[in-house]
Amino acid sequence: MRSVQAVILAAGSGTRMKSAIPKVLHPICGRPMIAYALDVAAALGVKQPVVIVGDAAEQIQPHLSKGAKLVIQKQPLGTGDALLCARKALAGCSGDLVILYADTPLLRRTTVQRLLEAHHRANATCTLLTATLADPTGYGRIVREAAGEIAGGVEEAEANQTQRAIREINVGPIVVKAPALFEALAAVGPSQTAKKEWYLTHAIGLIAKQPAAKVQAIRVEHANEALGINTRVELVRAMGIIRQRILESHLGSGVTILDPHTTYIDHGVMIGQDTVVHPGSVIESGVTIGRRCTIGPYARLRRGVMVEDDAHIGNFVELVRTTIGRNVRIHHVSYLGDTTVEDDVNIGAGTITANFDGTDKQPTTIGKGAFIGCDTILVAPVRIGSGAVTGAGSVIPKGHDVPNRGVVVGVPARPLEKSAEQIIGAPAAKSREIGKAALSRGKPKARVAVKRPVQVPAPARARGGPGKEPARKAARLARTRNSKPSKRKATRRR
Numbered sequence: 001m002r003s004v005q006a007v008i009l010a011a012g013s014g015t016r017m018k019s020a021i022p023k024v025l026h027p028i029c030g031r032p033m034i035a036y037a038l039d040v041a042a043a044l045g046v047k048q049p050v051v052i053v054g055d056a057a058e059q060i061q062p063h064l065s066k067g068a069k070l071v072i073q074k075q076p077l078g079t080g081d082a083l084l085c086a087r088k089a090l091a092g093c094s095g096d097l098v099i100l101y102a103d104t105p106l107l108r109r110t111t112v113q114r115l116l117e118a119h120h121r122a123n124a125t126c127t128l129l130t131a132t133l134a135d136p137t138g139y140g141r142i143v144r145e146a147a148g149e150i151a152g153g154v155e156e157a158e159a160n161q162t163q164r165a166i167r168e169i170n171v172g173p174i175v176v177k178a179p180a181l182f183e184a185l186a187a188v189g190p191s192q193t194a195k196k197e198w199y200l201t202h203a204i205g206l207i208a209k210q211p212a213a214k215v216q217a218i219r220v221e222h223a224n225e226a227l228g229i230n231t232r233v234e235l236v237r238a239m240g241i242i243r244q245r246i247l248e249s250h251l252g253s254g255v256t257i258l259d260p261h262t263t264y265i266d267h268g269v270m271i272g273q274d275t276v277v278h279p280g281s282v283i284e285s286g287v288t289i290g291r292r293c294t295i296g297p298y299a300r301l302r303r304g305v306m307v308e309d310d311a312h313i314g315n316f317v318e319l320v321r322t323t324i325g326r327n328v329r330i331h332h333v334s335y336l337g338d339t340t341v342e343d344d345v346n347i348g349a350g351t352i353t354a355n356f357d358g359t360d361k362q363p364t365t366i367g368k369g370a371f372i373g374c375d376t377i378l379v380a381p382v383r384i385g386s387g388a389v390t391g392a393g394s395v396i397p398k399g400h401d402v403p404n405r406g407v408v409v410g411v412p413a414r415p416l417e418k419s420a421e422q423i424i425g426a427p428a429a430k431s432r433e434i435g436k437a438a439l440s441r442g443k444p445k446a447r448v449a450v451k452r453p454v455q456v457p458a459p460a461r462a463r464g465g466p467g468k469e470p471a472r473k474a475a476r477l478a479r480t481r482n483s484k485p486s487k488r489k490a491t492r493r494r
């Protein structure tokens with residue numbers, strides 16, 4: 001493919017969005033609208049696209065690709081005027097220009113590649129992309145001669161009755177020989193509409209009038225690619241279509257999504273084969289999930305989350321900037337932020353990391369095979385050692401790291417004179433295997449060790465509150481409740 005230069009128009013005022021946010025920065029599936037046009041330019045091999053922006057230059061700049069050249073259009077006087085502003089930046093370009101609108105995010109890169117190929121094949125002066133819509137309201141219409149050649153474009157605001165009835169519309173992207181474009185733009189005057197804008201589409205009409213020029217069009221394959229975003233209604237429609245494309249690409253690569261209607265997966269999420277995503281789940285950009293995981297229902301995985309193979313993230317679990325090791329279970333109603341969870345950990349229902357100290361986010365680490373009791377609050381920064389156990393309802397204060405295989409209970413959590421094995425019978429990973437084996441035999445046994453943390457008597461002490469119950473009494477109470485009755489029970493059930 002011959003080399004081309006790309007220009008992205010992003011300087012419009014976006015008044016129809018009724019927003020303080022520049023139109024092209026409205027997010028669609030986890031990235032700003034303009035990112036889609038930048039992707040198309042990159043797919044064409046353009047390393048330094050020229051991006052035309054208006055008074056939101058400062059806000060837009062951080063979202064541009066590295067090599068992008070910024071051009072400022074001081075006033076949004078129309079798409080034709082925007083290109084004239086870029087004339088200097090494009091002075092070295094004597095070949096073809098690909099013009100892209102930053103507000104048509106549904107356009108597929110393959111479509112623009114097809115547009116470029118058609119342009120080169122025909123050695124055309126200008127090649128447009130058009131679509132035939134059932135309802136063309138709002139779009140510029142394509143005017144053709146009786147023989148079918150393109151005569152130019154007419155915008156809705158200036159179209160007469162007959163022209164408004166035309167259903168073939170201008171999608172936006174154009175490939176055009178740069179000298180022909182600038183010659184035509186110099187001759188374009190302001191539109192006869194209330195806004196008095198300089199229209200790029202008028203320049204196409206002028207090029208078409210040149211006897212030696214060849215102006216042609218190709219059509220989009222799917223009409224939805226033509227959707228231009230000018231209002232919030234169109235924005236939401238575009239989100240729905242892009243979301244569907246993302247879901248289909250995961251389904252196509254071996255991920256089960258049980259209910260695509262209620263599952264929201266952003267652009268730039270990686271999910272391994274045989275992972276099952278349950279209804280109501282929201283997975284944001286940049287999240288990576290391994291193979292054979294279960295996500296949801298109603299899980300929210302935010303930025304910076306990495307989940308390794310065979311992990312279970314259950315109902316109403318929120319994770320952010322967190323790494324989840326292999327075979328970890330977080331089945332219900334928990335929040336982990338800035339946390340590293342090593343392999344084989346079990347996180348009980350209602351576990352919360354208090355990761356924000358009012359100024360900064362603080363880290364939590366949960367070591368391999370640890371067993372976090374229901375309703376544990378981990379005040380970061382804190383580390384829970386490998387194979388350690390926290391009792392139900394315990395609060396682990398910041399900096400009070402729990403040693404490997406340590407057992408803590410209560411509010412604030414205090415060490416219990418028992419080993420992790422005495423509490424949960426075996427390291428968490430092993431207990432789960434016992435549990436699984438029992439279930440697979442069809443008769444779950446009372447000895448299934450994973451059940452035992454329920455016997456930790458933290459709630460009793462939690463009711464007493466910190467300092468109200470002497471520690472020795474608490475430990476004694478814990479010993480009596482933990483050892484004898486559980487042994488008796490286990491024997492009985494056996």
Ligand code: UD1
Nearest residue numbers: 009010011012076077078079082102103139140170199228
């Ligand atoms: C434009 C086309 C119309 C087409 C439709 C497809 C023109 C005159 N009209 O209409 O034929 O059917 O898109 O969606 O081109 N922009 C600037 N500077 C400006 C004005 C706009 O950079 O002064 C940028 C906008 O940020 C936007 C793009 O150009 O990305 C299109 O502008 P917009 O105002 O949305 O044009 P439409 O009315 O949608």
Ligand code: MG
Nearest residue numbers: 103228229230
């Ligand atoms: Mg538009």
